[in-house]
Amino acid sequence: MEDMYHMDRAMMTQQDTKISAKGVQVYYGDTHAIKDVDVEIADKTVTAFIGPSGCGKSTFLRCINRMNDTIDVARVSGDIRIDGEDIYDPRVDPVQLRAKVGMVFQKPNPFPKSIYDNVAYGPKIHGLARNKADLDEIVEKALRRGAIWDEVKDRLDAPGTGLSGGQQQRLCIARAVATEPEVLLMDEPCSALDPIATAQVEELIDDLRQRYSVVIVTHSMQQAARVSQKTAFFHLGNLVEFGDTDKIFTNPEDPRTESYISGRIG
Amino acid sequence: MTDFPNTGQPRQSLLNLDDRTKKRNAAEARFKAYGIAAIVTAMLALAILLSSVVANGSSAFRQTFITIDVPLDADKLDKSGVRDLDVMKKVTTIGYAKLLREGLLNAITDAGIDTSLSDKEIATLISKEAPATVRNSVLANPSLVGETLTFDLLASGRIDGYYKGRVTLESAALDGNTSPEALMLADALKAEGLITTRFNWNFLTAPDASDQRPEAAGLGVAILGSLYMMLVVLFLALPIGVAASIYLEEFAPKNRWTDVIEVNISNLAAVPSIVYGILGLAIFINFMHFNQSSPLVGGLVLTLMTLPTIIISTRAALKSVPPSIRDAALGVGASKMQSVFHHVLPLAAPGILTGTIIGLAQALGETAPLLLIGMVAFVREYPAAYTENAGLFGEAATALPVQVYNWTQRADPGFVERASGAIITLLVFLLIMNAVAIFLRRKFERRW
Ligand SMILES: Nc1ncnc2c1ncn2[C@@H]1O[C@H](COP(=O)(O)OP(=O)(O)O)[C@@H](O)[C@H]1O
Ligand SMILES: [Mg+2]
Numbered sequence: 260m261e262d263m264y265h266m267d268r269a270m271m272t273q274q275d276t277k278i279s280a281k282g283v284q285v286y287y288g289d290t291h292a293i294k295d296v297d298v299e300i301a302d303k304t305v306t307a308f309i310g311p312s313g314c315g316k317s318t319f320l321r322c323i324n325r326m327n328d329t330i331d332v333a334r335v336s337g338d339i340r341i342d343g344e345d346i347y348d349p350r351v352d353p354v355q356l357r358a359k360v361g362m363v364f365q366k367p368n369p370f371p372k373s374i375y376d377n378v379a380y381g382p383k384i385h386g387l388a389r390n391k392a393d394l395d396e397i398v399e400k401a402l403r404r405g406a407i408w409d410e411v412k413d414r415l416d417a418p419g420t421g422l423s424g425g426q427q428q429r430l431c432i433a434r435a436v437a438t439e440p441e442v443l444l445m446d447e448p449c450s451a452l453d454p455i456a457t458a459q460v461e462e463l464i465d466d467l468r469q470r471y472s473v474v475i476v477t478h479s480m481q482q483a484a485r486v487s488q489k490t491a492f493f494h495l496g497n498l499v500e501f502g503d504t505d506k507i508f509t510n511p512e513d514p515r516t517e518s519y520i521s522g523r524i525g
Numbered sequence: 526m527t528d529f530p531n532t533g534q535p536r537q538s539l540l541n542l543d544d545r546t547k548k549r550n551a552a553e554a555r556f557k558a559y560g561i562a563a564i565v566t567a568m569l570a571l572a573i574l575l576s577s578v579v580a581n582g583s584s585a586f587r588q589t590f591i592t593i594d595v596p597l598d599a600d601k602l603d604k605s606g607v608r609d610l611d612v613m614k615k616v617t618t619i620g621y622a623k624l625l626r627e628g629l630l631n632a633i634t635d636a637g638i639d640t641s642l643s644d645k646e647i648a649t650l651i652s653k654e655a656p657a658t659v660r661n662s663v664l665a666n667p668s669l670v671g672e673t674l675t676f677d678l679l680a681s682g683r684i685d686g687y688y689k690g691r692v693t694l695e696s697a698a699l700d701g702n703t704s705p706e707a708l709m710l711a712d713a714l715k716a717e718g719l720i721t722t723r724f725n726w727n728f729l730t731a732p733d734a735s736d737q738r739p740e741a742a743g744l745g746v747a748i749l750g751s752l753y754m755m756l757v758v759l760f761l762a763l764p765i766g767v768a769a770s771i772y773l774e775e776f777a778p779k780n781r782w783t784d785v786i787e788v789n790i791s792n793l794a795a796v797p798s799i800v801y802g803i804l805g806l807a808i809f810i811n812f813m814h815f816n817q818s819s820p821l822v823g824g825l826v827l828t829l830m831t832l833p834t835i836i837i838s839t840r841a842a843l844k845s846v847p848p849s850i851r852d853a854a855l856g857v858g859a860s861k862m863q864s865v866f867h868h869v870l871p872l873a874a875p876g877i878l879t880g881t882i883i884g885l886a887q888a889l890g891e892t893a894p895l896l897l898i899g900m901v902a903f904v905r906e907y908p909a910a911y912t913e914n915a916g917l918f919g920e921a922a923t924a925l926p927v928q929v930y931n932w933t934q935r936a937d938p939g940f941v942e943r944a945s946g947a948i949i950t951l952l953v954f955l956l957i958m959n960a961v962a963i964f965l966r967r968k969f970e971r972r973w
Contacts (some may be wrong), residue, residue: 324856368852
């Protein structure tokens with residue numbers, strides 16, 4: 260008994276599961292967008308979702324912070340747990356969940372307010388700062404984690420919308436980490452960025468892995484290969500293959516994964 | 526032989542237009558010409574309208590006054606001798622009219638002007654309103670009695686019309702209310718500097734006057750009434766309309782019921798305004814027994830009328846806020862309400878303000894429903910904003926557009942000028958409101 264308990268613990272720390280999904284189905288009205296998806300997403304890891312467009316990557320991502328709740332026609336069923344807690348339990352408030360599961364969107368969407376206010380907004384509404392000095396500290400820490408502090412520290416009062424695309428996206432990442440989340444969801448965060456900005460954001464994602472469980476949707480397989488340790492391949496609403504990124508890209512099991520990776524379906 | 530593959534057609538030079546291009550260019554030129562013609566026609570119509578209103582109405586802002594010394598004889602104005610107000614009030618305007626005539630006759634004699642007119646005819650130079658003005662200032666300050674004071678008295682409508690070109694010596698010969706001699710006497714007084722024509726604040730501040738006294742009629746009560754109504758509309762329609770729009774746009778489920786509501790709001794915006802008047806008459810006056818002719822009822826009716834406009838423009842403003850802003854707010858864990866009030870509403874505010882001001886402007890110019898609820902009454906007293914008996918905005922008043930309607934119904938030609946002047950005033954208010962709307966939009970518009 261004792262031994263088995265210890266073994267369990269050892270396995271847990273090795274492969275700490277942060278998010279576990281079982282039998283997830285999503286319908287948009289009559290459209291069956293996600294079909295029976297099971298996946299275990301590890302902590303302190305970057306997991307990439309790849310697949311042809313319209314296959315349901317974003318839909319599945321939005322299940323994890325219940326952003327699908329805001330879409331009238333969307334219905335989600337199945338079991339999604341974070342740290343073993345069912346996030347679709349009636350007792351869970353999606354608002355509280357979203358502070359814990361931050362999200363970065365495809366198009367950089369800073370609030371039309373100052374850089375400071377962009378980052379400070381989340382901590383303010385969640386009461387994370389007791390006073391102004393506290394808040395200043397949180398904002399600085401978040402901007403540093405977003406790897407944008409050095410570029411904006413002299414103009415925190417300038418509008419966030421006045422930054423370049425890449426800076427805006429890093430500001431959005433800083434805004435997402437300011438509420439001290441445990442999971443970071445990113446939906447094609449680089450698709451609106453130029454190659455240099457993309458490289459900066461990718462580097463940042465690699466850093467973020469040390470603190471968060473990062474899930475990134477990308478249509479670029481090179482990007483998935485560069486930043487992720489695990490990769491999930493979606494096709495027509497099914498999770499076709501999930502495993503180590505190296506394995507998926509060098510030795511895929513499913514023929515559909517192989518044809519996608521070699522560019523035959525897209 | 527050419528290097529081109531031979532297609533059987535000669536190569537078309539770019540320097541020559543082909544037939545299709547010519548036709549297309551001609552069609553484009555024609556379309557432009559139609560557009561310009563339409564705009565020119567519209568501008569012309571507007572220019573004619575405005576210039577006729579301004580030509581007719583600008584004189585309403587100027588008024589002719591007769592400046593004379595009036596002997597306020599103590600034995601005529603105060604029989605008690607101790608300035609007892611109750612006794613003094615027994616002297617009617619007729620008593621004062623006699624004093625004014627005396628003053629005018631003295632002035633004519635002093636100036637050495639000869640006239641063939643009788644004393645009574647001379648007195649017609651002075652407006653019938655003037656004795657009341659003097660009486661009021663004496664009753665307000667009884668210590669004036671016994672002195673001889675200089676007053677600026679309104680000249681009668683005919684004399685005023687003479688200096689504005691409305692009355693001529695020829696027309697005066699056919700007019701029972703004046704005569705060429707009277708006009709000539711006025712000219713002589715003018716030469717002495719006793720008759721002057723100058724800017725007339727009273728037109729904006731004085732209450733309406735009866736049919737025989739166009740020279741005394743003013744917009745004071747109408748402006749006050751319109752102002753009260755706008756306050757009622759602003760404080761009711763803005764919060765109700767914005768709250769309804771936010772609920773419908775951001776919170777309400779999209780189902781059959783909200784569809785029905787949406788269609789009906791659009792329909793309400795198209796309901797003829799007189800229908801709202803009937804509704805107001807039935808509900809606010811006959812059923813709830815609010816005072817007839819009161820700005821409160823007028824404001825309530827106009828609120829009903831303005832609500833759809835405000836709701837429609839507010840919803841459009843909310844719709845135009847990019848969804849990515851809502852996502853961003855929800856993404857950091859803001860509640861639905863926080864996302865709306867912290868992010869969406871501030872971005873929609875310029876649009877909401879513009880819609881509200883345009884709705885208010887529409888309400889300001891609305892006439893038909895106000896006629897139905899009795900705001901066309903002849904009101905000489907300034908309505909108080911609040912009284913014990915009538916409540917808030919409960920005293921009888923009129924409104925600007927109704928005053929225009931009212932004055933165009935009067936027989937005396939002096940009222941034509943008044944009506945046009947009222948239209949100018951109304952247009953100025955509307956212009957100011959639209960300018961404010963544009964200014965606010967420019968100032969608060971944010972880019973994202
Ligand atoms: N809000 C929505 N309403 C209805 N259908 C949607 C909505 N969002 C996505 N879908 C449908 O769900 C499917 C998956 O979409 P999505 O998750 O956006 O794909 P991906 O992100 O992989 O490109 C698509 O067929 C899409 O048409
Ligand atoms: Mg997507």
